[in-house]
Amino acid sequence: MYILKNSLISIARNKGRNILIGIIILVIACASTVTLAIRNTANNLVKDYEESHDITGTISFDRGQLSNNFKGGEDAQKSNIEAFNNIESITLDDVKNYGDSEYLKGYYYLYATSLNSDTLTKATDSFEYEVEDRETTTISTSTTTGGNGNGIGRGPGGGEDRHTITNNNTTTIITKSKEKFESSKNLTGDFELDGYSSYDAMTEFVNGTYQITDGEIISDFESQECVISSELATLNEITVGQTITLKNPNTEATYEFVVKGIYKDNSDSNDSSSMYSKSANKIITGSKVIENLVVDDSTLVTTITPTFILKDKDSVEKFTTEIKEKGLSEYYTLNTNVEELESATKSIENVKTFATTFLLIMLAISAVVLFVINMINIRERKYEIGVFRTIGVSKFKLTLQFALEILIVSVVMLGIGAVCGSFLAKPVGNMLLENEIQSVQEETEQISNNFGKGGPMDMNFGGTVNVQTIDTINAVVDITVVAQLLGIELALMLVSSLASMISIQRFSPLTILKERS
16 A cells, blocks of 8 residues: 555656656557557458358369370371370269368369250360372273362262372372361260259359249259259240250250249350350259269260368368379369458458557567666666665565556556547558558559550459458457557556666665765
């Protein structure tokens, strides 16, 4: 009680010095409140964003690796396609094997095949090459160049070139025809039949690209049910509940599906070459349905696109190594959305980094300033220390009194600074974030300008996709900020009190009194 009373008297007696210390602590408290509120809120925003957006990875074909093994030359195309055909496709068993991993939260997949279309031209791994056939006959009389009345040019069938050469009673008929050599992995049907393994796999419906306008989505993933596009339904006058029949383009085998719903494609397309959307001929069903079709008909050409949900960023590299060890071909690669997620939180991460850096620098400078001020204060009160020591006050109690003086001033200014900081945190945080977003946008525009006038302003650099970014930060002063602020002030108080601790331990009361005399 004596120490507390003495501390209050000392604070009242040395108003100028304590006001200076109070102003410094007020600035520290206010700035610390703002930076801590921004830092904690930004950290929570990033954490919530990452928790609400899964890190996903898909296995895709690495055409860059394939092109490295391409051969050049006129006759190389056939060998290139043969090499492509020899690459094993990913099977459902492979997907299940890869999905059994400690680095995953789960997985889903799209099982696709195609069944018929005469209206679309697709990119295909095929080419035509010439086959030359020579037929030589001997005649008894000399003839002129010709051949069955056709001469040089196309044969009567229109599908081959026939050339006749007569020399020394020998007639050679050269017939050139074209044959097609193509990849065995081509999907040759007209309608795309997509089988999803779960509702999570239906990402187009999740993000709103597709929307059911009539009926409902398939009730399970095993029944012969489907959902068709509104364009296909209108064109063929199909309604919900009707049965449609599709056939295998390779074997003419037929499959019946009950239409459970009709969906609309809400995506924007800049393709003016077609009156229909890309999804017009897409028919949606369950993956188990296609799996059963493949069991019944092995000639059906299918593709499978798995999506793996990883636990965290650290699991990406570990999972990539694991699936390689499980036998994933070098021609396949794992692509993740980590860059997209980091891009969405880039601005808020930069604000958090700036706030943290500013806080550390400010605290370091503040600790030095308070230490120096307290050191000067101790030297000014040297005689007072000598008197207290002479009348028997211990060094510990003297040190405690000086620390208590700083603590009382700190607590008062801390409260005022916390209140001021709570009003400043939100506008300051949003101002910093706005400047950071503007900086990122200017960087993107500069990249676009590098492509020249009319460059791709909306292009996705690096193969990323557009994701919703965080554009506001509602920095609030909560109990966590207050607790951290108290911890900071206590740490600063201890640092500044070191001056009194060191000085009091060194001072000799008799020496101080002699110097005073």
